[in-house]
Amino acid sequence: MKKEMPIYWGEMTREDILCITRYVDLALLPVGSLEQHGPHLPLDTDSFDARYLLEEAVKRIDGDKPPILPTVSYGVSDHHMSFSGTVTLRPETLEAVIMDIGRSVATHGFQKLFICNGHGGNTSVLNIVARKLKKETGLLVFIDSGECMEPGKKKFIDTENDVHAGDYETSTSLANRKELVDVDAIPEKEMTFPHPSMAFDSKPAFNFAWDTHELSSMGVLGEPTKATAEKGKKLWGSGISLLAERIKIVMNMKGHL
Ligand SMILES: [Zn+2]
Numbered sequence: 001m002k003k004e005m006p007i008y009w010g011e012m013t014r015e016d017i018l019c020i021t022r023y024v025d026l027a028l029l030p031v032g033s034l035e036q037h038g039p040h041l042p043l044d045t046d047s048f049d050a051r052y053l054l055e056e057a058v059k060r061i062d063g064d065k066p067p068i069l070p071t072v073s074y075g076v077s078d079h080h081m082s083f084s085g086t087v088t089l090r091p092e093t094l095e096a097v098i099m100d101i102g103r104s105v106a107t108h109g110f111q112k113l114f115i116c117n118g119h120g121g122n123t124s125v126l127n128i129v130a131r132k133l134k135k136e137t138g139l140l141v142f143i144d145s146g147e148c149m150e151p152g153k154k155k156f157i158d159t160e161n162d163v164h165a166g167d168y169e170t171s172t173s174l175a176n177r178k179e180l181v182d183v184d185a186i187p188e189k190e191m192t193f194p195h196p197s198m199a200f201d202s203k204p205a206f207n208f209a210w211d212t213h214e215l216s217s218m219g220v221l222g223e224p225t226k227a228t229a230e231k232g233k234k235l236w237g238s239g240i241s242l243l244a245e246r247i248k249i250v251m252n253m254k255g256h257l
Helices: 014-020 045-059 091-107 120-137 147-156 167-176 229-252
Strands: 026-031 112-117 140-144
Touching: 026 045, 026 091, 026 229, 045 112, 045 167, 045 229, 091 112, 091 120, 112 120, 112 229, 120 140, 140 229, 147 167, 147 229, 167 229
Parallel strands: 026 112, 112 140
Antiparallel strands: none
């Protein structure tokens, strides 16, 4: 009996990959982190969520689906190292890993790579890698570093600077992995910035290299006490639809800009 084509690269045979490149020139890559997420959320939140988003988005694509590569489960998290459990890559290590994944994917006939990045600390490295891979291999790299979740965030999250283990991430975790959220450990809001103009949501933004413990002794940037699973479901719903739309746009492009 002919088996159904899996959606995960790792569950396919080499023949499946040969076959799929006749119809699909796009591969999907979740990239996350292994880092402290306050006293109440699991360390792999960013990795789990990046893959979850891609899985759910792919379910909404009819016909031939782009394959999902195994998650890059470590990221650039040196700013969380003062909290236990964080394991970080150096930026150059992440760059080397993504470059090699991109080179491999391009060798096997894929012309495009869509990275779903669950961790802000990876963003600048990924943007550099996208340029390098295009120059070296011609591979077109598209990156969503949480942009697909932004419209939902604007609508459902009213705490400013809610970027890490706050209302947003605690709500989305309550919606997709309730059993791993330690609800009794959810801390009160507690964060300070060196100057109001350096707050993440200040306009115009004024970036600086911060360590999480300098801004919050709890390692939480946001207001997790406001989190609910209902809000999380709405956030996922909005983000998944937008991501699916973007993947479809990229699928329909003919391997060049
Ligand atoms: Zn996170």
